[in-house]
Amino acid sequence: MGAVTEFIKGLRVTGGTMLRTIAGEGPVTIEYPKEKRQKPQRFHGRHVLNRYPDGMEKCIGCELCAGACPANCIYVRGMDNDPDNPTSPGERFGFVYEINMLRCIFCALCVEACPTEAITMTHLFEMSTTNREDAIYTRETLLMDEKGGVPHMFPDDELADMDELAVADGWVRATAPSGVAAYQGVKMWQGTPGPADWAPEPDQSELDVLSAAEDNDG
Amino acid sequence: MSWPELAIVAFRVVATFALLLAVTLINVWAERKIVADMQSRIGPSRAGPWGMLQTLADGLKLFFKESVIPRKVELGMYLLAPFLAVIPAFLIFMMVPWGKPFMIGDYEVALQGADLNIGLLFILAMSAMAVYAVVLAGWSSGSKYPLLGGVRATAQAISYEAAMGLSMVAVVIFTATQGEAGTLSLAEIVERQAGTWGDVSPVLSFLPRWNIFPQIAAFIIFMIAIVAETNRAPFDLVEAEQELVGGFHTEYSGMRFAMFFLAEYINIFSMSAIAATLFLGGWAGPTFEGFLPGFISGLLPTIYFLIKTYAIVFIFFWLRATLPRLRYDQLMTFGWKRLIPAALAWLVVSTVAIGFRQFGAPWS
Numbered sequence: 001m002g003a004v005t006e007f008i009k010g011l012r013v014t015g016g017t018m019l020r021t022i023a024g025e026g027p028v029t030i031e032y033p034k035e036k037r038q039k040p041q042r043f044h045g046r047h048v049l050n051r052y053p054d055g056m057e058k059c060i061g062c063e064l065c066a067g068a069c070p071a072n073c074i075y076v077r078g079m080d081n082d083p084d085n086p087t088s089p090g091e092r093f094g095f096v097y098e099i100n101m102l103r104c105i106f107c108a109l110c111v112e113a114c115p116t117e118a119i120t121m122t123h124l125f126e127m128s129t130t131n132r133e134d135a136i137y138t139r140e141t142l143l144m145d146e147k148g149g150v151p152h153m154f155p156d157d158e159l160a161d162m163d164e165l166a167v168a169d170g171w172v173r174a175t176a177p178s179g180v181a182a183y184q185g186v187k188m189w190q191g192t193p194g195p196a197d198w199a200p201e202p203d204q205s206e207l208d209v210l211s212a213a214e215d216n217d218g
Numbered sequence: 219m220s221w222p223e224l225a226i227v228a229f230r231v232v233a234t235f236a237l238l239l240a241v242t243l244i245n246v247w248a249e250r251k252i253v254a255d256m257q258s259r260i261g262p263s264r265a266g267p268w269g270m271l272q273t274l275a276d277g278l279k280l281f282f283k284e285s286v287i288p289r290k291v292e293l294g295m296y297l298l299a300p301f302l303a304v305i306p307a308f309l310i311f312m313m314v315p316w317g318k319p320f321m322i323g324d325y326e327v328a329l330q331g332a333d334l335n336i337g338l339l340f341i342l343a344m345s346a347m348a349v350y351a352v353v354l355a356g357w358s359s360g361s362k363y364p365l366l367g368g369v370r371a372t373a374q375a376i377s378y379e380a381a382m383g384l385s386m387v388a389v390v391i392f393t394a395t396q397g398e399a400g401t402l403s404l405a406e407i408v409e410r411q412a413g414t415w416g417d418v419s420p421v422l423s424f425l426p427r428w429n430i431f432p433q434i435a436a437f438i439i440f441m442i443a444i445v446a447e448t449n450r451a452p453f454d455l456v457e458a459e460q461e462l463v464g465g466f467h468t469e470y471s472g473m474r475f476a477m478f479f480l481a482e483y484i485n486i487f488s489m490s491a492i493a494a495t496l497f498l499g500g501w502a503g504p505t506f507e508g509f510l511p512g513f514i515s516g517l518l519p520t521i522y523f524l525i526k527t528y529a530i531v532f533i534f535f536w537l538r539a540t541l542p543r544l545r546y547d548q549l550m551t552f553g554w555k556r557l558i559p560a561a562l563a564w565l566v567v568s569t570v571a572i573g574f575r576q577f578g579a580p581w582s
Contacts (some may be wrong), residue, residue: 007541014540021255028261098543 044106046126047099048150049143057087057143058118068113073103079123093119095141101127104204127153226327231312234331236361238311241524242483246273249535256539279474285472290360299358300470300477303351306344307481312486313337315405317501317520327521329446329501330405338390338402344385345447348485349375352449352456352466357477359469367465370546371456374446377553378453382443384561385436388568389429389496395572396427404492408500430497435564437497439557441533444489446553448482450534452541455549469541491523498526 021027030037039045050058061078079095087093110119119142129135134153144150219225247270254261261268287296312467313329319328335339349371358369394400396410407429415431416423430437443517446453457465467478494500501519510518544552 011536014536016256017258018252019538021258027254027260031260079307119421 003156025043032035039125043121043123043125044108045122046101047110047119047137047142048064048092048122049094049097049119050090050207051144051146055146056089057093058116059097060088060090060116060118061092062115064113065110065119068109070102070107070109071105071207073100074098074110075100089115094139097142099137100135101137102132102135122150124152134170222323222325223425226322226325231328231331232330234312234316235308236352236448237316238308238484238487242274242451242480243277244270245483245487245531246276246479248531249538252535253539254373256536280476280479281473283352283472285470285474286358288469291469292360295354295358296428296469297474299351299355300481302349302354303481304477304484306347306351307484308347310344311343311484311491312434312449313341313404313501314491314495315408316491316523318505318516319405322515333403333405335401335403337404338386338407342379342386344380345382345485345489347483348376349379351478351481355470356466359466361469363462363464364466365466367456367462367468371449371457373456374449374453374549375551376441377550378557380445381439381553381557384558384565385440385443386496387396388561388565389433389440391565391569392429392433392572395576398512402501404495408495408502411499412502425497426503427490428497428499433568434499434544435492436568437559439561439564440493440497441530443492443497445534445537448485448489448534448574450482450486451538452543453549454543455490455546458543460543470499486531487527490534492527494523498529500526521558 051193052058057075060074063076063078064070066074066076075096075098076094077096078092080092081087081090108121111117111121127135137153141151141153219311222525251261251269252335252475262272264269265275285578287293291531306401313334315328315330315333317329319326321327327582352371352375353368356366367379390400392403393410395404401410402571411427411429414423415425415427425431449456455465457467459465462468467475469479498559499522503522507516526536
């Protein structure tokens with residue numbers, strides 16, 4: 001008789017799921033282009049080059065990101081600032097900045113390497129192109145404008161979600177500045193244009209509680 | 219035969235055919251939707267409202283696709299097999315009465331393809347014919363996976379046909395006691411299930427006079443046997459995507475594949491219809507004649523028939539979503555060591571009980 005009870009147990013599982021799907025919470029499927037999933041805070045999406053609140057570029061053309069890149073997909077050339085009309089607060093600025101998105105593995109080591117937090121990541125991940133040249137993001141497409149908006153490669157695309165460009169990589173919050181743990185919980189990046197108006201990362205002990213709660217939900 | 223009679227015969231056949239095709243279109247969609255719900259998915263949702271036209275779209279696609287004929291096939295059999303699958307599938311349903319006969323002038327129109335007096339035998343014969351389609355398709359494809367599928371079909375069909383036939387025999391013997399003489403006609407079997415069990419005992423007068431109540435064991439055996447007979451999960455060893463690619467229809471494509479697919483879903487519906495007819499009283503049910511308009515009370519039996527049939531079709535889908543496929547030896551063990559002895563034992567028990575009721579104890 002064991003087989004029969006197991007059989008009925010199985011039927012109850014599928015039947016119960018059916019009733020739940022029809023009458024209750026609905027299917028687990030998220031119909032992607034129509035509705036979008038809430039992405040994790042530290043999602044690694046496409047890069048963005050940030051500016052200071054006064055409009056100065058943060059990038060100083062030091063090429064540390066290019067050196068850190070394991071996929072060798074970043075190409076940077078620095079140029080001396082014009083002393084009368086500087087582009088960045090330092091001596092030099094990123095004159096050429098190219099990222100080949102076909103090679104990029106979205107590891108965020110460039111973000112980690114950057115001494116001025118000039119390059120960060122956003123939540124935008126829809127980057128498909130119909131030709132390879134479009135996948136090479138240049139300074140023009142990476143650098144945010146003076147108001148903090150970031151150029152989208154294909155703003156007319158119906159999938160283009162400009163809001164995702166305004167969300168910065170959470171990694172910056174956790175480690176800023178310079179990855180010193182003592183700064184955790186200190187609101188360091190408030191006031192910068194664009195993706196900057198965020199709450200400070202909570203303390204690690206709080207984070208542990210939060211992630212434990214999330215695990216229980218899932 | 220006068221021309222009105224001919225017209226009635228033509229109407230019966232065409233109407234049955236149309237009903238079967240319409241129902242199959244819905245069934246394919248319904249299965250995908252129901253199984254999707256059981257797996258917490260969405261299922262087809264693009265073509266038409268709730269994806270209802272998905273089957274039509276699939277059919278159109280298959281219709282326009284190339285029918286590839288591999289070089290090593292045994293051509294005659296290869297081309298014949300899909301038709302051998304579809305034609306018996308249609309013929310089986312022709313035996314099933316799907317509505318109450320009504321009168322046009324002096325002529326009676328039975329809602330049934332054909333009322334053979336050997337209806338049940340014909341059904342058994344045709345469902346046995348359908349096995350040939352699978353076996354021949356498997357053999358003539360000249361490829362190893364279809365061959366394995368065909369070999370499995372041979373063994374499986376023979377094992378489960380026996381149990382199916384035996385459970386039918388129990389019902390037929392029981393039905394014989396409900397009327398004047400024994401009958402194999404499905405229309406007659408339905409009519410004998412009209413009413414309630416009130417004349418046996420007043421306590422039972424709420425219970426419809428369906429064969430399922432006295433013949434519950436036969437019903438369970440019959441259900442298992444028809445799932446195996448239609449090659450559906452968990453007995454779909456003949457197709458077995460995971461091990462045999464597609465089994466017997468691996469080498470078929472385009473419209474020829476569509477015919478196998480169609481035959482499978484027609485078989486599900488007609489086998490469910492036969493189960494509903496034999497055990498759940500077919501179209502029999504209260505029609506409220508005189509109380510409701512004549513048109514509605516004439517349509518109600520068809521609705522009862524569809525509800526009962528779909529209840530059983532739903533069980534097919536439910537099983538498919540629930541049970542994993544049996545191993546080959548498990549299938550044979552279950553068929554020969556469990557199902558056939560059970561069917562035989564039930565036949566003996568049921569017959570002895572009927573004998574006692576009809577003729578009294580032999581020693582009295």
